[in-house]
Amino acid sequence: MEKLLESKVERTFQARDFLALLKRHVKLFVGLFVSLLVISLLLYIFKIPYVGKGRLLVNDAQNSPLQAFSTAYFGMTKSVADGKKGNTQIGKQIEVLKTREFYEELLKRIDVRGRSPSLPVEEQKAYEYIKDKYLNDAMKDEASRLAFIMKLDSWSQAKLESDYEIKVSFATPSKDLSMFLTNTALELSSEYLRNREMSEINEVEKFIVDQKSQVDKNIKELTEELANFQAQPENLISLTSREKMGEYLSDLMVRMNEARLKISENNRDIEFLQDGNPVEKNTGSSLYGVGGRIEALRLENKMLESRVVQIKDSVDKIGKHLKVLPVAAQMLEDKRKKSELEYLKYKELTETLAKVEAQKLSVKDRFEIIERARNDNTTPQIDLVTLCFLCMVLSLSLGLTLVYLQHLWTPMVVQKESVRNVMVFDDHNQDPRVVIENAKIKFQLGNHGSVE
Structure with missing residues (x-):
């Protein structure tokens, strides 16, 4: 029977019951709302x-x-x-x-x-x-x-x-x-x-x-070193290449050999002239005849020997240059590569400086x-409308909590609406369970006059 009554109460609790609850405790809710609103307004103004x-x-x-x-x-x-x-x-x-x-x-x-x-x-x-x-x-x-x-x-x-x-x-x-x-x-x-x-x-x-200044300084030093290196007398790299120097050396060797052959021919002619006419050789003039011819050949031999000596000196010098040419050429190439790298670095740094100026503008x-x-x-930080809404929500929450605690504290209070929903007044019903429940309800109504 108790379970039946409880289910009956749960099924009949609707929104009007909640409104009725608010109406019964309207003073409590209004008091809480006004108190919270006053406190909130003070905080709103001062805090x-x-x-x-x-x-x-x-x-x-x-x-x-x-x-x-x-x-x-x-x-x-x-x-x-x-x-x-x-x-x-x-x-x-x-x-x-x-x-x-x-x-x-x-x-x-x-x-x-x-x-x-x-x-x-x-x-x-x-x-x-x-x-x-x-x-x-x-x-x-x-x-x-x-x-x-x-x-x-x-x-x-x-x-x-x-x-x-x-x-x-x-x-x-x-x-x-x-x-x-x-x-x-x-x-x-x-x-x-x-x-x-x-x-x-x-x-x-x-x-x-700073990097650009250092690179600029390096370029000047490399340019000066390159100019001094090429201006040295023993460095003919700036005037000719190794192949041309080889061709020139071959030409000198040909000239020297031709001069030596010419000297040999002249010596044979001199011997022939001396052996062929010894009388005219001893009595003839040194300017005319066989004697003059022999003298001319001897003078030509002296000139050729002098030329051979000069050519030989040139060949020796060029030979020395050819021996050191690979090292000198490598040194020159290294200096040129270093100079080119410094120029490339200088160009990149100049472009980067321009980009830095663009970044400054940015x-x-x-x-x-x-x-x-x-x-x-x-x-x-919180507007007044939101503050009032929070006060209303908080007052409802606190009020409902207080009402719930009050009912827990006085469990024997009988609600009029609850009694109306669960009482069964039937004097003609002889069911013992109904009689007992009706007696309990009447007893509660008789002993507790604080029916709400």
Whole structure:
């Protein structure tokens, strides 16, 4: 019978029963809602921070024509659009904005920008507030400075907003302060990231310039060595090749042999003339006749012998040159190859310097502020409508919990609706089970007058 009654109760509990429950305990729920709403409003006014939001655009080849040109010219292949994939360029830039060095620069920029005459009135008030409360103390000692930096770190947030955007925000108790810090951090972020990349490029440029100067010096030294080597008298490489020197040596040998043959012929003629007419040889004139002919042949032999000596000297010199020619030619070839390599290196370094200039142009346009913190986008961290909705949900949850605990604490209270649903008043039914259950219900109604 008890199981039947329980199943009956479970089957008849509907939405109207829940509304009836709310109606019976409406004071409890309203009281909880009003209490939570008052507490939330106090927190909303005094504790919930205002969030200033700004966006920094990281230009890339896919969203900037200048970056596309510089990227194609410089030869970069990585895109900042891959920032969500891990260790990439834009992820590195976000991590840079969380470093101690960045907050040190932000501390200086707050003071510099706060003194600017072009600062809006709202942000001037924020600067005066932060100067009196934090900045003056931060300039006195390192502990206060570190505490203020930690405060800035707790207020700030930098994260990836989209494929090409970095969102910079500050959550502070004051709306004007959030605007001032967000705009200051935006300006510094753009400049800081640009200068950081520019310093890396300047280091590369300095290295390339040093290498180019060294290569230029090497080219001058090699050119001078090559000129001195070719200008030496024993080095005829600049005038003729090894093959031509061989041909010239062969020609000299032919001339020397021809001269020697001519001398031999003249000697035979002299002997013949002397043996053929000895009387005329002894009495004849040295200018005419046989004597003159013999004298002419002797003079010709002297000239030929002198020529043979000269040719022999030339042959000896050329022979020496031919012996050292392979070594000298190899040395000359090595010097020429070194010079060509230095020229190629000089050309590559010159092209790389041009690419570095293109990369500098790219970095100057890399970071751009596309949205600053303003009055309309600097809002509380939780809006009032959301806060009221949370109070309503929380009050319902707490109220239902209290009602449930109350029923657990007083289990003998009989609900009027429950009684109406489970009682069976049938005086003509003689079933003992029905009689017993009716007696129990009547007994409960008689002993407990707090029927709800």
